[in-house]
Amino acid sequence: MSETVTLSLEDCDALVFETLLQNGCDQANARAVTDTIVAAERDRCASHGVFRLPGYVASLRSGKVKGDARPRISQTAPSVLRVDGDGGFAPLALAVGREPLIERARDQGIAALSLVDIYHFAALWVEVEAVAREGLAAFAWTAAAPMVAPAGGVKPLFGTNPMSFGWPRADGPPMVFDQASAAMARGDIMIHARNGTPLPEGVGVDPGGAPSNDPDAVLAGAQLPFGGYKGSAIAMMVELLAGALTGGGLSKEAGDRDINDGGPPSGGELMIAIDPNKFGDPDGWRARGESLFAEMLKQEGVRLPGDGRLKNRLETPTDGIEIPVALFDQIRALREIAG
């Protein structure tokens, strides 16, 4: 194991927030991005936590992403909202859209939120959980830049294209899963590359199209979808929903215009929120969900999606989080250079 620095969540929050402020984020954007990064660290999702901060900073410094973006919301149909992210990071755009989406879903039964002109560099479960916590079922999909080959091919076309789904629980936080349609999340491949550990089979191909266990070769070549043609169909669906439907653009377009500064590509995101009380069985839906989860847990070896995160978040407020020393030093340098 590499050496680590232990930080309290409060110290992590201050470190991230100050680093963003010193590198061109205004207060509102820095707060929204910080909340997203610290939520990942709190749940020990290292691949979407502080590990991403150098990328956020790179895109502020390059001028690709606006640190003072002012996302604007509009309604395009009775059940459809749209946030123009004004070229900023996704978290503030999501914060602007959240309450209106919840209100529309409660009013209409189902509602959708398009987000465009955003730069998404985080996990989707953060925004899905925030909606599902209000008693709604929720979906989110986002595209990225070309990294994943369609089933049968070997050239990157799709983003890693995660989908997330949340369902309110009777007690405690909602069940939320968040999974890349790639066989492995790119953040996890990047962690393998950083740590010098080989990839499992089936994660990707090298630039020549040959299967490879080398994380650097796969990052330069193409990732593969999970589950063969079925995962590929889901990746394609995410392109259509997050890129075409919203107008936020396909992963290929984002890749073509990206300046490869190490930060996130531009793109779109689609969320759908559903009020289960408006579907004709307001007394039954919650009990059925709980019954399903209980049946799953009766089987030895079965876990509920996201339960590792929920367990971790009970521990990190007291235990703190661990950041690799090299990453910690890198972030301190970002502050010193900026300062």
Add this chain to the structure above:
Amino acid sequence: MSETVTLSLEDCDALVFETLLQNGCDQANARAVTDTIVAAERDRCASHGVFRLPGYVASLRSGKVKGDARPRISQTAPSVLRVDGDGGFAPLALAVGREPLIERARDQGIAALSLVDIYHFAALWVEVEAVAREGLAAFAWTAAAPMVAPAGGVKPLFGTNPMSFGWPRADGPPMVFDQASAAMARGDIMIHARNGTPLPEGVGVDPGGAPSNDPDAVLAGAQLPFGGYKGSAIAMMVELLAGALTGGGLSKEAGDRDINDGGPPSGGELMIAIDPNKFGDPDGWRARGESLFAEMLKQEGVRLPGDGRLKNRLETPTDGIEIPVALFDQIRALREIAG
């Protein structure tokens, strides 16, 4: 290869329709079920075509499914519709819900349709294509009876729980994929069992929980989800959407109350329809979809989901379809006994 009988689509339609009428379906239900079966045969989806007719008939004869069901539609919220299937086969309930769903989606931008107290024994692409053909993006999910183990487990809990998604094309029929969250559709395992051919790896486990290539052992044991824990999460999501949200009931409930007459279990279905013209980029969404499909097809070895079906449907109106002799004789016997 086993011997087959070649039928025109018209003769197939008449054979199915008359068989249903003679076994207790009224005209409206027989027409809706026949249209669904013949659509599958037209596209050479044997596992959901005439192969299912003995099951439909079994559930009419057992009295489990009402051949004269009168599905009723209601609106539970501005963007949510609900069809009570009155204990009949799904196709007539879907036909009752289709136009109202399309109208709601066009009006609201997004709309949902719950279907409950239905018996679904067909492929989902049929209903998704019917909505997508009208220029809407569409989803469908349905649960079934316990057949698939959650990732990590070996006991059936989830249905094969297909999901289908459709996207309108610039020219010609929409792109529609329809995939079980099981590694293999149960209908295809049944075809393997009928033909005595072994299953590929990873499809299921025997009743003792050991991996097996024997289709009969897997049908008695448990199927496995596609793509490991990610496919399992999707299967779980389908239970929540089609079973809990709608009130149609989980696969486990359907299994517990089923009389195992060889026909479909009772259950629920959820559809969502989206009008892409209401999402803020009415001029761009279609071109972006076409651009994505074109990029996919540039890669050797890549096909669009559903393109096999679209190719087949150009051939079967002239070439006819092939039904195994044993199945054809079985259906003739159903008519003679009933008559």
